[in-house]
Amino acid sequence: MATPLFVEYRSPATVETDSTCGVFSFVGLICGLLTGVVFAIASILAHSVAGLFADFNIKLPTATQVIFATTDFLKSTYFLPLLAAPVIGAFVPSLIDRHIRLSRPHRTLWRLAIGAIIVLAIALVTLLVIVVTLFMPIISMTQGMSGK
Numbered sequence: 001m002a003t004p005l006f007v008e009y010r011s012p013a014t015v016e017t018d019s020t021c022g023v024f025s026f027v028g029l030i031c032g033l034l035t036g037v038v039f040a041i042a043s044i045l046a047h048s049v050a051g052l053f054a055d056f057n058i059k060l061p062t063a064t065q066v067i068f069a070t071t072d073f074l075k076s077t078y079f080l081p082l083l084a085a086p087v088i089g090a091f092v093p094s095l096i097d098r099h100i101r102l103s104r105p106h107r108t109l110w111r112l113a114i115g116a117i118i119v120l121a122i123a124l125v126t127l128l129v130i131v132v133t134l135f136m137p138i139i140s141m142t143q144g145m146s147g148k
Contacts, residue, residue, distance in 0.1 A: 031115030032089020036082040043071040
């Protein structure tokens with residue numbers, strides 16, 4: 001007589017899911033650091049363009065003045081507020097996927113995707129804001145200088 005085949009079964013409660021893991025995400029921390037770097041580069045770029053507008057004594061739009069005030073604030077505080085980006089990045093992806101039951105490899109990929117989407121969205125918005133608020137006045141300045 002043949003012996004029955006033993007199949008090991010683990011209940012879903014014993015499988016590690018997001019309800020049993022911590023809320024800290026190393027992937028989110030890296031994405032937060034990248035976000036802080038994007039803001040720092042944008043602030044340095046905006047601060048360098050501010051001198052150009054000061055030399056020509058041009059009236060700037062309100063949005064451009066807000067960008068310059070923000071970069072002056074960040075520079076005066078030695079970019080310390082940007083330290084919040086890695087902290088937020090470390091906790092946001094894991095809080096978003098807290099209610100999704102995923103295994104460890106899938107959870108890591110999910111957090112990486114969330115972090116990458118957040119970093120790319122912030123970088124895109126930052127780029128658009130810089131283009132609109134900084135380079136549009138430069139274009140109008142050059143048109144004014146050329147007499148058009």
